[in-house]
Amino acid sequence: MTRLHLRTYIAPGAAELFCNVLRQDGSYERLAATVDTGAQISMLPDDLLDLVVYREYTTITIEQAGIAQQAFQGAEALVTITLEDEFGNITEPFEIQTWFADTNRSLVGFLGVLDRAVLHIDMPQRSGWLEIDA
Amino acid sequence: MDTPRIRMGHPYGQTPPNVYGDFDWIRRHEKELLAQYGECSIIVYKEQVIGVGPTYAAALENAEQNLPPEVGEVTPVHERLRYPNPFSRVRLTQRKEESKK
Numbered sequence: 001m002t003r004l005h006l007r008t009y010i011a012p013g014a015a016e017l018f019c020n021v022l023r024q025d026g027s028y029e030r031l032a033a034t035v036d037t038g039a040q041i042s043m044l045p046d047d048l049l050d051l052v053v054y055r056e057y058t059t060i061t062i063e064q065a066g067i068a069q070q071a072f073q074g075a076e077a078l079v080t081i082t083l084e085d086e087f088g089n090i091t092e093p094f095e096i097q098t099w100f101a102d103t104n105r106s107l108v109g110f111l112g113v114l115d116r117a118v119l120h121i122d123m124p125q126r127s128g129w130l131e132i133d134a
Numbered sequence: 135m136d137t138p139r140i141r142m143g144h145p146y147g148q149t150p151p152n153v154y155g156d157f158d159w160i161r162r163h164e165k166e167l168l169a170q171y172g173e174c175s176i177i178v179y180k181e182q183v184i185g186v187g188p189t190y191a192a193a194l195e196n197a198e199q200n201l202p203p204e205v206g207e208v209t210p211v212h213e214r215l216r217y218p219n220p221f222s223r224v225r226l227t228q229r230k231e232e233s234k235k
Contacts, residue, residue, distance in 0.1 A: 007158065007161075009161055009162075012218070014161075016157075016161070018149070018153070018154070018157070020144075020146075020149070023143050025143060026145075027141075027143030027144055027145055028143055028144055028145070028146060028149075029142060029143055030142075030143075030144065030149060030153050030211060032157040032160075032161070032211075032213075040226075041226075045214060047189065047190050047214075050135075051135050058229055058230065059229075059230045060226055060228060060229050060230065061226070061228035061229075061230075062226055076229065082146065084149060086154035090147055090149075093146065099226075103214075104213075104214035104215065104216040
């Protein structure tokens with residue numbers, strides 16, 4: 001199990017960690033990702049599709065919850081990531097299913113990540129951690 | 135996506151030390167950065183914006199041009215600046231089987 005320190009923010013509130021995505025040249029693209037307990041699946045900006053290694057690509061339609069007219073196109077694929085914190089704790093590379101969409105935020109969601117992790121957030125103390133078997 | 139002097143990727147376990155502070159600096163200054171640059175891509179290195187552009191590639195190219203000649207390899211971070219969307223929660227409505235790669 002790897003325990004990763006989360007960075008917590010207020011106004012707007014968020015808990016973040018670092019997500020590295022395997023690129024086509026074998027190195028890792030570095031991203032700051034928000035832990036999103038409302039996300040069934042992780043999400044990355046779609047401009048990364050030209051850069052990262054992915055497989056099992058599928059186009060999808062995503063709608064903003066409760067606003068059926070605001071559907072937009074995205075993609076779903078498997079990518080290899082590592083999660084990391086500022087103290088040098090890092091997971092082994094592992095593969096997750098993710099959505100790629102026209103977004104500026106990288107989100108870490110349930111499928112393949114939070115569904116195998118212990119999450120602790122203490123906002124009064126501005127601290128938190130994610131412990132994951134990876 | 136790199137330029138001759140800008141490395142946006144790193145080997146496993148070798149994250150450059152500036153990365154953590156630079157992402158934190160962006161998050162703490164996001165409103166000011168949006169007010170100054172608007173919605174765009176920015177390249178940040180050691181708490182300084184070194185490149186701006188409408189896309190990731192354009193911002194990188196701008197950063198490469200802005201680097202002084204005496205500067206060697208740098209390891210900045212990239213951020214996509216956008217005004218917050220109040221309806222950011224999304225859900226899947228359709229999946230189309232299609233193989234691209």
